[in-house]
Amino acid sequence: MTDKASGTWSGRFSEPVSDLVKRYTASVFFDCRMAAQDIRGSLAHARMLTRQGIISQQDLADIERGMAQIASEIERGEFTWRLDAEDVHMNIEQRLTALIGDAGKRLHTGRSRNDQVATDIRLWLRDTLDSILELLAEFQKNLLDLAEKHAGTPLPGHTHLQVAQPVTFGHHLMAYYEMTRRDAERFTDVRRRVNRLPLGAAALAGTSYPIDREFVARELGFDEVCENSLDAVSDRDFAIEFCAAVALAMTHLSRFSEEIILWMSPRFGFIDLADRFCTGSSIMPQKKNPDVPELVRGKTGRVNGHLVGLLTLMKGQPLAYNKDNQEDKEPLFDAADTMIDTLRIYADMLTGIRVKDGNMREALKLGFATATDLADYLVKRGLPFRDAHEAVALAVRAAEAQGCDLPEMSLDALRGSMAHVAGAADRLDEDIFGVLTVEGSLASRNHIGGTAPAQVRAAIARARARLVR
Numbered sequence: 001m002t003d004k005a006s007g008t009w010s011g012r013f014s015e016p017v018s019d020l021v022k023r024y025t026a027s028v029f030f031d032c033r034m035a036a037q038d039i040r041g042s043l044a045h046a047r048m049l050t051r052q053g054i055i056s057q058q059d060l061a062d063i064e065r066g067m068a069q070i071a072s073e074i075e076r077g078e079f080t081w082r083l084d085a086e087d088v089h090m091n092i093e094q095r096l097t098a099l100i101g102d103a104g105k106r107l108h109t110g111r112s113r114n115d116q117v118a119t120d121i122r123l124w125l126r127d128t129l130d131s132i133l134e135l136l137a138e139f140q141k142n143l144l145d146l147a148e149k150h151a152g153t154p155l156p157g158h159t160h161l162q163v164a165q166p167v168t169f170g171h172h173l174m175a176y177y178e179m180t181r182r183d184a185e186r187f188t189d190v191r192r193r194v195n196r197l198p199l200g201a202a203a204l205a206g207t208s209y210p211i212d213r214e215f216v217a218r219e220l221g222f223d224e225v226c227e228n229s230l231d232a233v234s235d236r237d238f239a240i241e242f243c244a245a246v247a248l249a250m251t252h253l254s255r256f257s258e259e260i261i262l263w264m265s266p267r268f269g270f271i272d273l274a275d276r277f278c279t280g281s282s283i284m285p286q287k288k289n290p291d292v293p294e295l296v297r298g299k300t301g302r303v304n305g306h307l308v309g310l311l312t313l314m315k316g317q318p319l320a321y322n323k324d325n326q327e328d329k330e331p332l333f334d335a336a337d338t339m340i341d342t343l344r345i346y347a348d349m350l351t352g353i354r355v356k357d358g359n360m361r362e363a364l365k366l367g368f369a370t371a372t373d374l375a376d377y378l379v380k381r382g383l384p385f386r387d388a389h390e391a392v393a394l395a396v397r398a399a400e401a402q403g404c405d406l407p408e409m410s411l412d413a414l415r416g417s418m419a420h421v422a423g424a425a426d427r428l429d430e431d432i433f434g435v436l437t438v439e440g441s442l443a444s445r446n447h448i449g450g451t452a453p454a455q456v457r458a459a460i461a462r463a464r465a466r467l468v469r
């Protein structure tokens with residue numbers, strides 16, 4: 001059967017498209033995943049047409065019955081998706097007409113696939129955003145549980161990947177909580193702009209039928225209607241924004257993954273990861289590789305690509321709808337799938353992290369992590385900060401020469417090391433050793449945002465309160 005004969009394009013065409021063109025232009029094999037949204041949108045449209053007296057009650061009853069059957073066919077995997085019918089919209093409409101006759105042909109009154117597809121994507125993305133927000137909350141809950149367990153577990157904080165100052169592992173994890181909190185804010189914000197109704201824009205200019213867009217918006221749970229018909233059918237900025245939010249969230253998880261990979265390496269030896277997130281090597285029997293975090297890092301590149309792909313798709317398009325926009329779906333779907341799978345896997349992976357706190361503490365001895373505390377001690381006793389900085393630099397050099405950490409030096413050796421800085425040595429007393437301990441250093445950073453265990457616990461409590469809302 002040719003397209004002409006099958007009724008897809010009517011009498012306007014004198015020859016059918018080639019099989020290659022058919023395959024090239026079709027979207028059904030990827031947009032069929034919006035079938036539920038397509039049906040939802042069509043039912044709302046049909047109800048509106050009926051209320052407005054544009055189609056009859058009987059038409060609506062037939063459409064509702066036909067759509068119920070189609071929905072169940074799709075659900076049971078019995079629906080035949082036909083390349084001939086090009087996309088999800090025409091596949092469903094043609095099946096509807098085959099099932100119920102003329103009422104099926106009336107469904108498309110006052111509507112175009114242009115506003116239909118824009119509506120479907122927005123419905124689909126809204127559902128997806130809700131799943132993502134739920135999964136993010138689950139991730140955060142598991143992150144908070146782990147952070148709470150380790151609110152007081154010291155590990156070296158790094159800058160430039162050099163040991164800098166002691167922090168707690170809980171504090172370190174809470175940095176990722178903050179990142180994902182902003183991610184959740186971004187997804188919530190994207191949702192506001194996604195949740196606007198294009199239907200009613202028709203092909204591009206609106207329609208001459210007495211439609212009621214506000215009714216359709218209410219039926220479909222949209223907050224408002226898109227206020228310009230040309231814009232409604234053409235712009236995909238909401239999908240681009242979504243991909244930007246995904247790219248950022250994935251970037252955060254990629255950084256976290258990078259750390260998990262480093263921490264798992266025996267060079268660090270800070271954590272072990274449950275076997276279910278690792279794989280072995282086909283040649284080296286001893287290997288246990290952190291494949292899952294490595295793939296999170298790798299898949300971040302792929303979603304960044306989707307963002308750039310969509311921006312590029314949009315940038316040269318004149319108003320209004322162009323077929324280019326059909327290319328929005330695969331990147332959008334893949335970005336969403338990647339985000340959802342990653343969050344699911346990560347939430348579970350967090351429960352599979354075993355912390356080797358002994359190694360974390362050992363590592364703290366290697367980088368003079370409390371040197372700043374020594375300088376701050378001298379400053380609090382009246383030495384100008386730059387002099388204190390110099391005095392401690394000398395002490396670190398001496399410790400290095402002695403092959404020990406600062407708290408392991410005697411008071412005399414410490415004093416002697418800074419003899420060249422006027423006023424430094426006599427400001428040092430026995431109580432310096434309280435300051436030079438990791439616990440002393442941690443506890444002293446006792447302000448909002450600081451690493452003192454009490455502050456970390458308070459931050460976790462605030463985060464939990466946000467979660468239950």
Ligand code: ARG
Nearest residue numbers: 027087113114117323325326
């Ligand atoms: N499959 C199309 C898409 O995804 C639906 C809209 C087609 N509109 C058109 N005028 N050809 O964009």
